[in-house]
Amino acid sequence: MSTTDGDAVVPAIRLEHVTKQYPGADAPAVDALDLEVPSGELVAMVGPSGCGKTTILKMVNRLIIPTSGRILIDGVDSATLPVHELRRGIGYVIQQVGLFPHRTIRDNIATVPALLGWDKGRTGRRVDELCELVGLDPTVLRRYPSALSGGQQQRVGVARALAADPPVLLMDEPYSAVDPIVRGRLQDDLIELQQRLHKTILLVTHDIDEAIKVADRVAILDVGGALEQYCPPDELLRAPASPFVEHFLGNDRALKRLSRLTVADLADGSLAPIDGDPSDPTEATAPLPADVTLRDALDALLGSHTGRLEVLDDDGRVRGSVTVDVIGERLR
Amino acid sequence: MIAVLFANDADSFIWWDWVSRNRDEIWDATVEHLQLTLLTVAIGVVLSALLSAVALRFRVTATPILWASGLVYTIPSIALFGFLVPRLGLGYRTALVALVGYTLVILVRNMVAGMEGVPATIREAATAMGFEPWRRFWSVELPLALPTIMAGIRIATVGTVGLVTISALVGEGGYGALINNGLSRQNFSTPIVVGAVLSIVMALVLDFALWATQRALTPWDRATRGPR
Numbered sequence: 001m002s003t004t005d006g007d008a009v010v011p012a013i014r015l016e017h018v019t020k021q022y023p024g025a026d027a028p029a030v031d032a033l034d035l036e037v038p039s040g041e042l043v044a045m046v047g048p049s050g051c052g053k054t055t056i057l058k059m060v061n062r063l064i065i066p067t068s069g070r071i072l073i074d075g076v077d078s079a080t081l082p083v084h085e086l087r088r089g090i091g092y093v094i095q096q097v098g099l100f101p102h103r104t105i106r107d108n109i110a111t112v113p114a115l116l117g118w119d120k121g122r123t124g125r126r127v128d129e130l131c132e133l134v135g136l137d138p139t140v141l142r143r144y145p146s147a148l149s150g151g152q153q154q155r156v157g158v159a160r161a162l163a164a165d166p167p168v169l170l171m172d173e174p175y176s177a178v179d180p181i182v183r184g185r186l187q188d189d190l191i192e193l194q195q196r197l198h199k200t201i202l203l204v205t206h207d208i209d210e211a212i213k214v215a216d217r218v219a220i221l222d223v224g225g226a227l228e229q230y231c232p233p234d235e236l237l238r239a240p241a242s243p244f245v246e247h248f249l250g251n252d253r254a255l256k257r258l259s260r261l262t263v264a265d266l267a268d269g270s271l272a273p274i275d276g277d278p279s280d281p282t283e284a285t286a287p288l289p290a291d292v293t294l295r296d297a298l299d300a301l302l303g304s305h306t307g308r309l310e311v312l313d314d315d316g317r318v319r320g321s322v323t324v325d326v327i328g329e330r331l332r
Numbered sequence: 333m334i335a336v337l338f339a340n341d342a343d344s345f346i347w348w349d350w351v352s353r354n355r356d357e358i359w360d361a362t363v364e365h366l367q368l369t370l371l372t373v374a375i376g377v378v379l380s381a382l383l384s385a386v387a388l389r390f391r392v393t394a395t396p397i398l399w400a401s402g403l404v405y406t407i408p409s410i411a412l413f414g415f416l417v418p419r420l421g422l423g424y425r426t427a428l429v430a431l432v433g434y435t436l437v438i439l440v441r442n443m444v445a446g447m448e449g450v451p452a453t454i455r456e457a458a459t460a461m462g463f464e465p466w467r468r469f470w471s472v473e474l475p476l477a478l479p480t481i482m483a484g485i486r487i488a489t490v491g492t493v494g495l496v497t498i499s500a501l502v503g504e505g506g507y508g509a510l511i512n513n514g515l516s517r518q519n520f521s522t523p524i525v526v527g528a529v530l531s532i533v534m535a536l537v538l539d540f541a542l543w544a545t546q547r548a549l550t551p552w553d554r555a556t557r558g559p560r
Contacts, residue, residue: 063456063459063460084462084464085462086462087459087460087461087462092457092460092461094453094456094457096451098454099454099457100457100472101454101476101552102475102476102550102552102553112461115461115462115463144551146552160461170460
């Protein structure tokens, strides 16, 4: 999905020395930040309040104008593009969803296509397609937003942002207004959506677990827009770059890493051999399917009396056994 | 002889005979009353929209504009006519200027409140989606401010229907002319009753018409409040 320009891969979003100084503030909200979001990746920005993460996001679609520095979208300085055209090419999802209460769900989703002047047929087909994509029951299309639950509204918000198929999506705390169960489901949906669409997504959240769960890369920011660490979640958990990051990640880093890995991530060579008689009733603990997370596998091991469980491959064949030591080895 | 007495009973509340004899006069008063009301509200809405636009655009002007329109409202109508007649003369223009002046405070207040009531997140979502400011105003902000603005227009309209009768003092007045007629006679209340009742009916009819218009224009508002 990346745009190649000769040998160099052009990042979808590139911030060059971007500074935002609000009038009357002592220190800049964002100070000379450099950041690259590779094309087709989901990058989460996390940090305490005052770290400038929302400011950074809003500078990308020019809701906030940087004091200095440049922001390149697909290699083009965004300041040189007409602002309305720039924004129509960038999907935007916010916490409060911000659906238009006076428009039906159908018209809400069709907002950007209407601004772009698409004809009725094309818009209608696209709306139906989006319903399927984000898991929205088409019967809600004729309703107004107030008749929908928070989770449904958030799905409509995502559908609206994706309507004109923008390559870049900005998400500002998209799931913090819904309850934890719905949030978990929406996060799963986002991961699945991203596997299908490969959009370049820049997501802001204050929830480190959300960032670790959904992102390809996590940017940890401290007050003043200082980029503390920027890397894939597993690397972040394995090797926090500073005490600030370590503190921000919390005390259960090892468990967080385990929840990102599945049984399938264990190398064949690391597994313990299969021993014992599978038909022996004392050994008859259910084997672990390939998609079980290592966190759940550890939980199952701690609860079993043999300290050893069989693991299966994608086709359901037994690959070997896993023990607490095998899991511990995987983290080292 | 009894029948004659009854028919000429000066204390009778309403004298239907007079009503049927003066049907033309009553009809003319109705047309005049309605015209003056609608013209007043129309001019008031346009003027208030301009004032509101200035107040919203240049924040420092908001307080003076609201304050000034409130001040106009406090001037007793008789005093205002007294002030205007030497400048504009007796008649339509004086009546119109005074009546429009009284609508401003309600209309400007509701227009400003309506626009300020548009949630910031929705305005921002519209901007981020690529609406130009003018398009955002027409297709997002104005529709959302409409219930509040319409509430102001309803109050201003009902108030104007009542105030038009006062403009009889400067030779206009619609039903006010009928009421004036009744006041100038002794022991004959019929024109007063007719003028007052018809004025109330007109206010109710216009209020209902505006309510129905608002309902038709803001179907989502019903969806929000009504049962699912």
